[in-house]
Amino acid sequence: MAECKPCITLMEEWLKLTKASTTVKVDATLYRSIVGSLRYLVHMTPDIAFTMGYVSRFMEDSKEDNWAAVKRLLRYIKGTVDQGIVFPKTDGSRLQLTVFSDVDMAGDID
Template identity: 80%
Template sequence: MRRRGKEEHVVGVYVDNLIVTGACTEDINSFKCEMAAHFRMRDLGTLSYYLGIEVRQGKEELTLGQSAYASKLLERSGMAECKPCVTPMEDWLKLTKASTVAKVDATLYRSIVGGLRYLVHTRPDIAFTVGYVSRFMEDPREDH
């Protein structure tokens, strides 16, 4: 974060990508010029997609989503044809680690749960459920 006067500016860095944001366009452009003087870079314009997160910018709002990511996750889990529901888990559902049913593919289960954990960034409404199924990553079974 950079501070100039009363304005605050944020620079997000991931590997070789920067996201620059702030209230003053002049300061943002000045920062980009400073960076270009020291590094070879391109300005890709207004942010629309970053690390699987879709960014929609309006005049008064900024909306983040992961619909494409969620669709791929549903396909990978074999649930692409499922209907959406209001609550992502049955009320009062009790799962236990002491189960006698067959084990499932642990690698696939962990991959899907990991994907759900990333999806929580834009879907905090599923955080409880994702945390609940994360408890079974060590030994996943069909009834989990």
């Protein structure tokens, strides 16, 4: 993936992964290794938290469509490697953190 084309979105729009997928199985060890390695990035780039949780559901029985979602996540990370959270030093005033979230749990097939 070192020479892959970066992308600016985490997941394809309206992506619906399911455990009942009929696509070909992929190497479970490689899938688990990459997803597990990316988990530490959630602390520095929380925008990937939902996608990481989503692809982590399929670590037991990973298929080709799950693998495609992980590869897209890797392409997103390559395109946003210079972005992250910065906690600036303040003059003693309180740090204010504002977070926004948009979740579609009703669209979850499983």
